[in-house]
Amino acid sequence: MRQARITTAAAAGFAAVxxxxxxxxxxxxxxxxxxxxxxxxxxxxxxxxLLPMDSNVDDNIAVLDVVYDGLVRYDPETxxxxxxxxxxxxxxxxTVWTIxxxxxxxxxxxxxxxxASFARAWNYAxxxxxxxxxxxFFERFVGYDEMQGETDDAGVVTVEPTAxxxxxxxxxxDHTLEVTLNGPFAGFxxxxxxxxxFPVAEACLExxxxxxxxxxxxxxxxxxxxVQGEKxxxxxxxxxxxxxxxxxxxxxxxxxAGGSSWADFMAGNLDEGAPGxxxxxxxxxxxxxxxxxxxxxxxxxxxxxxxxYLSEPWTNIELRKAISMAIDREGIIEAIVPGERVPADSWVxxxxxxxxxxxxxxxxxxxxEAAKEALAAAGGWPSGQTLxxxxxxxxxxxxxxxxxxxxxxxxLGVPYELETTEDFxxxxxxxxxxxxxxxxxxxDYPVNENYLAPVYASGDPEEGNTNFGYYGAEFEEAIEAGxxxxxxxxxxxxxxxxxxxxxxxxxxxxxxxxxxxSYHSERLSNVILDPFSGxxxxxxLEVAAE
Amino acid sequence: xxRYILRRVLQAVGTLFLVMVVLHLLxxxxxxxxxxxxxxxxxxxxxxxxxLAAVEKRYGLDDPCYDQVGNPCAGPFVDRLVxxxxxxxxxxxxxxxxxxxxxxxxxxxxxxxxxxxFTWLTIGxxxxxxxxxxxxxxxxxxxxxxxxLVDALPVFVLLLLYKFVVTVPxxxxxxxxxxxxxxxxxxxxxxxxxxxxxxxxxxxxILLGVSGSAAFVRLVRASQLESYSGEHVRTARSKGLxxxxxxxxxxxxxxxxxxxxxxGLVFTEALAGAVVTEGLMNINGMGGVLWGAVKxxxxxxxxxxxxxxxxxxxxxxxVVDVLYAALxxxxxxx
Numbered sequence: 087m088r089q090a091r092i093t094t095a096a097a098a099g100f101a102a103v104x105x106x107x108x109x110x111x112x113x114x115x116x117x118x119x120x121x122x123x124x125x126x127x128x129x130x131x132x133x134x135x136l137l138p139m140d141s142n143v144d145d146n147i148a149v150l151d152v153v154y155d156g157l158v159r160y161d162p163e164t165x166x167x168x169x170x171x172x173x174x175x176x177x178x179x180x181t182v183w184t185i186x187x188x189x190x191x192x193x194x195x196x197x198x199x200x201x202a203s204f205a206r207a208w209n210y211a212x213x214x215x216x217x218x219x220x221x222x223f224f225e226r227f228v229g230y231d232e233m234q235g236e237t238d239d240a241g242v243v244t245v246e247p248t249a250x251x252x253x254x255x256x257x258x259x260d261h262t263l264e265v266t267l268n269g270p271f272a273g274f275x276x277x278x279x280x281x282x283x284f285p286v287a288e289a290c291l292e293x294x295x296x297x298x299x300x301x302x303x304x305x306x307x308x309x310x311x312x313v314q315g316e317k318x319x320x321x322x323x324x325x326x327x328x329x330x331x332x333x334x335x336x337x338x339x340x341x342x343a344g345g346s347s348w349a350d351f352m353a354g355n356l357d358e359g360a361p362g363x364x365x366x367x368x369x370x371x372x373x374x375x376x377x378x379x380x381x382x383x384x385x386x387x388x389x390x391x392x393x394x395y396l397s398e399p400w401t402n403i404e405l406r407k408a409i410s411m412a413i414d415r416e417g418i419i420e421a422i423v424p425g426e427r428v429p430a431d432s433w434v435x436x437x438x439x440x441x442x443x444x445x446x447x448x449x450x451x452x453x454x455e456a457a458k459e460a461l462a463a464a465g466g467w468p469s470g471q472t473l474x475x476x477x478x479x480x481x482x483x484x485x486x487x488x489x490x491x492x493x494x495x496x497x498l499g500v501p502y503e504l505e506t507t508e509d510f511x512x513x514x515x516x517x518x519x520x521x522x523x524x525x526x527x528x529x530d531y532p533v534n535e536n537y538l539a540p541v542y543a544s545g546d547p548e549e550g551n552t553n554f555g556y557y558g559a560e561f562e563e564a565i566e567a568g569x570x571x572x573x574x575x576x577x578x579x580x581x582x583x584x585x586x587x588x589x590x591x592x593x594x595x596x597x598x599x600x601x602x603x604s605y606h607s608e609r610l611s612n613v614i615l616d617p618f619s620g621x622x623x624x625x626x627l628e629v630a631a632e
Numbered sequence: 633x634x635r636y637i638l639r640r641v642l643q644a645v646g647t648l649f650l651v652m653v654v655l656h657l658l659x660x661x662x663x664x665x666x667x668x669x670x671x672x673x674x675x676x677x678x679x680x681x682x683x684l685a686a687v688e689k690r691y692g693l694d695d696p697c698y699d700q701v702g703n704p705c706a707g708p709f710v711d712r713l714v715x716x717x718x719x720x721x722x723x724x725x726x727x728x729x730x731x732x733x734x735x736x737x738x739x740x741x742x743x744x745x746x747x748x749x750f751t752w753l754t755i756g757x758x759x760x761x762x763x764x765x766x767x768x769x770x771x772x773x774x775x776x777x778x779x780x781l782v783d784a785l786p787v788f789v790l791l792l793l794y795k796f797v798v799t800v801p802x803x804x805x806x807x808x809x810x811x812x813x814x815x816x817x818x819x820x821x822x823x824x825x826x827x828x829x830x831x832x833x834x835x836x837x838i839l840l841g842v843s844g845s846a847a848f849v850r851l852v853r854a855s856q857l858e859s860y861s862g863e864h865v866r867t868a869r870s871k872g873l874x875x876x877x878x879x880x881x882x883x884x885x886x887x888x889x890x891x892x893x894x895x896g897l898v899f900t901e902a903l904a905g906a907v908v909t910e911g912l913m914n915i916n917g918m919g920g921v922l923w924g925a926v927k928x929x930x931x932x933x934x935x936x937x938x939x940x941x942x943x944x945x946x947x948x949x950x951v952v953d954v955l956y957a958a959l960x961x962x963x964x965x966x
Contacts, residue, residue: 132924214683215686217684217686217690221680247682295727314736315733315737317826340823341916343914343924347823347914352800353800353804355821
């Protein structure tokens, strides 16, 4: 019921925006020749697929955001979810969820968007051997384990999966879907707007490879062509039945796959640009650009992990506090990436998601005296040893982590060495870290739980979680209490208790949150950035003629 | 001549086989020592064991030999050779056929090479001939000094300067002056546009060509100087042939033999330059594909592309050898 109410409010708000948008274009473009209004954008990441079940990087998520519609969408300002394709999402106990779908919706090929279309997509994603990137989102569904099979340590399959469908997903009738979770989870409905929960057409699964290149969506735009490695073009779907349709005609995404697109933006070939560190000179010397920038706090948290699976000194909480308080977060950001990060003193982004508050980490401010005291309380740094700091090979990150090492060395007198390695992820996964190491978390859906449970919960008091070897009984209890809370508000409060438990155990050191910044061309207005990915939201965008 | 070509082809097949063996052993040991490239498929997220197993199987990495350090993995190698022989070069981690990827990206690289080769030959022949003709004069010194300068300027610096200093204002100006689809606007686009492949590859290609042309200029100059002092030239002159005829027929033509060889040799080197150029100018070519594949640990794509490149290189070498033989009769009788 709560969800239904939000829908109406948000829909009304969006309709108002849409009206303004249409009003603008009708008044401004005195009907000369109807040139289609095309937005030119860059895909800066390597995009391997446009299959919703398999899309998990910012760039393909951004494309699919206008090609598909999910059960819920998120308010771009508040991240609050509201029903979109779903008519209603209801539950009695947070375990069994009933989802009703709006009638008369179709895919771009004419197939109905019904309960079966969601079940089809979810079953495909959850089936282990399909190796879909969004597989893990279905872990909470009943029947997930049976679809994974088992493998031995060498990775050889010992038990084949016994099911190809999630037993927890039932198609009740054409427009009703019933989902049973392994246990209560109050945040379930907020997950449903994520790309991995989009529906797919039957024709899509009949030829998955084709569908990954030319999606059959249910959103306001359809992909005309994707020349892989070069560009994706999409144009308006004329029969789009819902109201959140963009006010322009086409989008063209040029792939840059890691290369810089800034020069193309500056030359006027792209409507949006994000300067690299080397391009900041352009930005400062161009007052005109300063008027075309949109900025918002990002949601990605960078933090330091400790190998708690080893013994002393890592298991000594005073030492971890000492390291945290020895890092001059503000000074490092100011020196290396001014304005591009916000110092973090919490594990959940404050204001970005429900339950995120500032100041939950007491020991996250630079305090050299307190740091020295904490180190003394920990019994000092083992003499003759060097602190290893491990990070990936990204140059900017390496520079930041070198500065962190310098800060620690200067404050605590602990010598360090920075190790940047391609094998960073596998070393972390295989628990081969011997010192402190970089971590980054990027939320998938807007609840504070997403910063906590997936990162720290393991239910394994012996070994702890994979990456850090952390286990906190109080933390796990609070997460469980949140999962089974009656309302989302109650759940969020419980998850906040989990964050407090985390703060007491202090297994990791929050460093900073990202900042999203985007420059746009003079043609664009009403530019709003996605609170999660920092990407420009296409649906509310207004575009003047070229 | 027929036997000469046959001999070269047989040698080429042997070379190719050796390349594939070495390539296979290197990647096999890399997998055994570094761990599973199938993990690359999942990026930052950790896959479940069954997902990993599924991906390993899909890309032929599930053979237990990949877990045994030192095992040369002969089985998978033979399987791959058989598949290659049937024209099946496998797929990348996303299931796209390697041949399809190459078919899409190779034309872009070939266009780049056409421009590059043309630039080499033009600059090399013109400047080299001028320097040789007026040996010891200011023109000669000037040209030699310039080649040293060009050599000292790495191609990526040249391209970076071009892309970030030149293209933006020039392209903007050309767009406003002649329209965004006009030739000047396309020539000076900051990056490649697949809708206008020739126009947008022209200047990057010329720049890459210029940066590699120094060797050609010196080569042509040296070989022409040798010809100028050669007996056949003295004879031709003493016969009273006009200087123009002597230069064109006896000097320039003879000096083209080492140039042809050099084109073949430098071809492989140009591929390295192409990686840089393609990366900076956002050209979706072979260099970029290979770079991305290596970065993403896409083993089957790396193997497929490198094998295809080896085939191309070997074929170019044969063509050069045959041309060489055609130009210089002494070679084929050896």
